[in-house]
Amino acid sequence: MEHQEKHLKSSDFITDVVIGMSDGLTVPFALAAGLSGAVSSNMIIITAGISEIIAGSIAMGLGGYLAGKTELDHYQSELKREHEEVERIPEQEKKEVKEIFAAYGLSEASQQIIAQELCSDKDKWVHFMMKFELGLEKPDPNRARNSALTIGISYMIGGLIPLSGYFFSASPRQGLMISAVITVVCLMVFGYLKSRVTGQPPVAGALKVTVIGVLAAASAFLIARLIA
Amino acid sequence: MEHQEKHLKSSDFITDVVIGMSDGLTVPFALAAGLSGAVSSNMIIITAGISEIIAGSIAMGLGGYLAGKTELDHYQSELKREHEEVERIPEQEKKEVKEIFAAYGLSEASQQIIAQELCSDKDKWVHFMMKFELGLEKPDPNRARNSALTIGISYMIGGLIPLSGYFFSASPRQGLMISAVITVVCLMVFGYLKSRVTGQPPVAGALKVTVIGVLAAASAFLIARLIA
Numbered sequence: 001m002e003h004q005e006k007h008l009k010s011s012d013f014i015t016d017v018v019i020g021m022s023d024g025l026t027v028p029f030a031l032a033a034g035l036s037g038a039v040s041s042n043m044i045i046i047t048a049g050i051s052e053i054i055a056g057s058i059a060m061g062l063g064g065y066l067a068g069k070t071e072l073d074h075y076q077s078e079l080k081r082e083h084e085e086v087e088r089i090p091e092q093e094k095k096e097v098k099e100i101f102a103a104y105g106l107s108e109a110s111q112q113i114i115a116q117e118l119c120s121d122k123d124k125w126v127h128f129m130m131k132f133e134l135g136l137e138k139p140d141p142n143r144a145r146n147s148a149l150t151i152g153i154s155y156m157i158g159g160l161i162p163l164s165g166y167f168f169s170a171s172p173r174q175g176l177m178i179s180a181v182i183t184v185v186c187l188m189v190f191g192y193l194k195s196r197v198t199g200q201p202p203v204a205g206a207l208k209v210t211v212i213g214v215l216a217a218a219s220a221f222l223i224a225r226l227i228a
Numbered sequence: 229m230e231h232q233e234k235h236l237k238s239s240d241f242i243t244d245v246v247i248g249m250s251d252g253l254t255v256p257f258a259l260a261a262g263l264s265g266a267v268s269s270n271m272i273i274i275t276a277g278i279s280e281i282i283a284g285s286i287a288m289g290l291g292g293y294l295a296g297k298t299e300l301d302h303y304q305s306e307l308k309r310e311h312e313e314v315e316r317i318p319e320q321e322k323k324e325v326k327e328i329f330a331a332y333g334l335s336e337a338s339q340q341i342i343a344q345e346l347c348s349d350k351d352k353w354v355h356f357m358m359k360f361e362l363g364l365e366k367p368d369p370n371r372a373r374n375s376a377l378t379i380g381i382s383y384m385i386g387g388l389i390p391l392s393g394y395f396f397s398a399s400p401r402q403g404l405m406i407s408a409v410i411t412v413v414c415l416m417v418f419g420y421l422k423s424r425v426t427g428q429p430p431v432a433g434a435l436k437v438t439v440i441g442v443l444a445a446a447s448a449f450l451i452a453r454l455i456a
Contacts, residue, residue, distance in 0.1 A: 026287045034279025047456045048276045051262025051448040058444040059254045104352045106345050117334045124332045216286040220279040228275050
């Protein structure tokens with residue numbers, strides 16, 4: 001049990017890194033590509049890129065933090081409600097236990113046995129209702145903060161990769177070429193890792209992530225050229 | 229049952245609209261604010277904003293679509309695996325059913341009765357294992373496509389709101405002022421609706437969403453001024 005939880009946490013961390021980085025690679029890459037088709041100064045692209053990275057990491061990080069807090073609040077308010085219901089309307093709650101098993105074709109007699117035994121321990125009863133009636137599991141209280149920081153920082157690092165092409169080049173076109181090469185390689189690596197972490201076929205996953213990034217960049221480049 | 233599912237779907241749609249729009253309002257707003265502190269032409273801000281909106285809506289929409297497809301594939305491969313296990317190692321799977329109930333303090337005799345009855349219908353048995361052992365419920369096969377389209381289009385509409393301030397103004401500073409007023413009002417409205425949809429306190433939710441947006445824009449503005 002102890003071991004399993006540790007395993008889960010480390011994989012949450014990797015998932016957050018990969019989420020932040022693959023989004024960070026995609027959007028700033030496409031933004032820089034779009035501007036490369038429309039402006040003639042690397043400085044504008046770098047300024048826009050850094051603005052986007054700051055905005056994106058705050059939106060993703062802080063957004064993720066608040067979403068995690070909301071999930072925890074929601075869990076706790078539902079837990080309180082279930083505890084109250086078990087005290088106030090135990091017969092109704094017992095009926096709900098029986099209904100869960102009726103849906104799987106268990107006989108009335110078996111439903112009665114389960115409900116009787118489960119309801120003898122109120123704490124276990126409440127946790128059963130939380131999980132099987134409401135589909136809620138206790139969120140880790142530190143998860144929201146850790147996840148926000150990890151996703152935000154990964155987004156920043158991911159976003160600086162495509163932008164780095166413009167630091168060391170003379171023109172937006174040259175910057176775009178360097179940026180595209182570096183970013184496509186990184187998208188492939190992160191798509192591969194992302195799929196490994198989520199247990200999907202890694203080569204197909206690497207291709208998917210790369211195609212999204214390239215499609216976003218190509219569309220932004222073409223449309224920016226049309227309007228500029 | 230029919231009614232409940234319909235209710236769920238309509239709320240999925242609203243959730244997707246609100247996710248896409250509140251992100252669309254935040255990041256392009258902050259990007260435009262950042263550039264307003266660094267460049268002197270509205271055209272550059274509009275070009276950068278549109279590049280970001282295209283990139284962001286492709287990344288969010290296509291990313292969401294592929295995530296949904298992955299979830300469906302994952303469900304189907306697990307379903308196949310459970311069906312095979314129920315045929316190949318029924319005693320092991322029966323033991324797993326008993327373990328689920330042992331964790332809630334049910335007696336050995338009750339565990340035996342439940343396992344016996346549940347395992348008489350293989351289809352129900354497999355669905356029980358999917359939900360209670362793996363925590364997986366059948367995803368709606370159309371959800372991924374619908375969700376991707378809704379989020380992508382909402383991101384575009386959301387992103388055009390802060391950008392519209394720059395269409396009808398003479399300078400980036402003036403554009404920023406108009407953009408900030410329109411966007412803050414919209415962030416409040418969407419934060420309010422988002423909280424209503426997710427069942428959270430709506431006024432606190434409206435403030436949270438607005439604070440994220442304003443913080444992202446102010447940070448982008450200040451840092452862009454420093455580097456430009």
